Amino acid sequence: MERQNGHPSRRRLLLSLAAAFVAGCTAPPPAALMRAESTATGQPVAFDAPGLAIRGRYHPPSRARSARRLWVVIEGDGALWRNGQPPRDPTPRKPIGPTVIPVLPADDARLWLARPCQYLTPSAHETCDSRYWTTDRFAAPVLAAYNTLIDLYASGRQIVLIGFSGGGVLAADLALARADTAGLITLAAPLDLAAWTAHHGVPPLSATVPSGKRLHDLANLDAPALYLFGARDTVVPPAMLSRTRRLLPGDAVKIVPGARHSDNWAQILRPHLAGVVPPTPATRQHD
Numbered sequence: 001m002e003r004q005n006g007h008p009s010r011r012r013l014l015l016s017l018a019a020a021f022v023a024g025c026t027a028p029p030p031a032a033l034m035r036a037e038s039t040a041t042g043q044p045v046a047f048d049a050p051g052l053a054i055r056g057r058y059h060p061p062s063r064a065r066s067a068r069r070l071w072v073v074i075e076g077d078g079a080l081w082r083n084g085q086p087p088r089d090p091t092p093r094k095p096i097g098p099t100v101i102p103v104l105p106a107d108d109a110r111l112w113l114a115r116p117c118q119y120l121t122p123s124a125h126e127t128c129d130s131r132y133w134t135t136d137r138f139a140a141p142v143l144a145a146y147n148t149l150i151d152l153y154a155s156g157r158q159i160v161l162i163g164f165s166g167g168g169v170l171a172a173d174l175a176l177a178r179a180d181t182a183g184l185i186t187l188a189a190p191l192d193l194a195a196w197t198a199h200h201g202v203p204p205l206s207a208t209v210p211s212g213k214r215l216h217d218l219a220n221l222d223a224p225a226l227y228l229f230g231a232r233d234t235v236v237p238p239a240m241l242s243r244t245r246r247l248l249p250g251d252a253v254k255i256v257p258g259a260r261h262s263d264n265w266a267q268i269l270r271p272h273l274a275g276v277v278p279p280t281p282a283t284r285q286h287d
Contacts, residue, residue, distance in 0.1 A: 042101070042112070047149050051129035053120055054145055056113040057098070058153055062106040069108040069182060069277070070157040072150055072174075073097045074167035075115050078133065089125060090133040091118040096164040096187070099266040105279060111153050115167065116142055138169055138193070138207040146174055158182035160277050163189055164265060165235070168227075173209050175225075176217050183277040184218075184225040187265045190236045191215060191227065192244050199240040215247040225252050226276045228268065230259030 042057030061067035075097040078090035097112045104110050116137065117128035132142055150159060160183035163171030168189020175184040190196035194211040197204050209217070218225065227248060231238060238255055245253050256268055 041098075042110075045111070045113070045149065045153075047145050048124075049141075049145065051127065052116055052132050052141060052145055053124055053128050054113060054116055054149065055119040056111060056149070057101075059101060059106075059110040059112075061109050067108045068157060069105075069160055070150070070154055071104045071108055071110045071160045071162065072171070073100050073104075073110070073112045074146070074161070074163040074171050075113065075118065076165035076167050077137065078115055078118055086130065086134045089117075090115060091120075094262070096262070096265055097167070099264070100162060100164075100187075100269060103266050103270045103273070109153065109155075109157060111150070113146060113149060116145075135203070136206045137166060138173065138205055140208045143170065143173055143177070143208050146170060147177065150174070150178075154180065161185070162269075163187065165189060165261070169193065169207075169214075172214060172218060173207075175221060175223065176209065176214070181221070181223045183223055184221065185269065185272075185276055186227050187269065188228070188230055188233055188236050188259075188261050190240075191218070191248075192240065195240045195243060196236065199237070212243075215244060219247050219249065224276045225249075226272055227253045228259075228265070228272070229253070229255050230261060230263060231255050231257050232259060233261045235261040 042059040045054075045056035045058050047054040075095055076092060078087070078092040091114075095114070097114070101110050101112050116132035117125060117130070118133075120128060132139075136142065157180075159178060159180045161171040161175050161181065162185045163169065164187045166189070168186030169191060171184060171186060172189070172191055175181045191214060192211045193205055193207055193214075207214075227244070229236060229238060229241060241253075241255075254272075259265075259268060
């Protein structure tokens with residue numbers, strides 16, 4: 001099947017935006033910036049541009065030989081909204097991404113990326129534009145920034161994208177935009193943003209890819225994919241998945257019995273990994 005996701009015009013847009021931002025890629029931040037203990041392993045990663053900052057951690061392959069894949073794990077939206085108001089700091093108290101990294105093959109390269117404006121010092125947070133964790137969290141400049149970071153660490157490897165919650169929307173859009181995508185896994189992700197905003201009664205969000213087009217393009221994604229949802233999730237409830245389940249391949253959409261939005265998605269994911277991206281010879285996972 002011909003890849004429909006790497007559309008030249010969309011790729012050119014992302015590349016031009018990335019070029020505008022690439023000068024913002026700075027030296028990694030000190031380890032003290034990563035406030036959650038679970039983010040303390042790996043090499044610090046940073047992207048800084050006017051109004052937009054992304055932090056993360058890179059985990060090189062455990063063996064000296066060149067890894068064939070780079071797994072990219074994108075964090076969720078972070079701190080909860082209260083009374084319809086966004087948090088002043090979107091940093092999650094219990095990030096999901098760093099718990100996923102250890103269940104991935106250690107012989108592959110692995111990159112965990114937080115969402116815009118998470119894990120910043122107070123001074124850096126003051127200059128980070130709140131629209132990048134609210135209305136424009138899926139907009140083209142955000143997607144371009146993630147593409148820039150992935151390109152820095154890809155080194156010709158195949159890319160497997162994993163995203164939790166809103167990070168899954170970004171992972172899906174990145175998978176559709178990149179020609180090196182080798183797999184996609186989303187965890188409790190509102191892939192149908194139009195249905196999600198309507199369900200929760202909130203204004204539409206700016207996004208690079210409209211919801212209907214995203215689902216249609218994912219149905220034709222030329223790479224293995226898995227979309228996991230929680231049966232007891234109240235943030236992305238099964239009740240709003242009708243169009244998602246209708247348009248995406250039935251065997252790729254799984255409703256996990258008893259799972260809630262902030263459950264242990266790393267352990268939920270573990271038994272499904274090999275079915276999406278088979279392990280390479282001699283590949284092992286962390287214990």
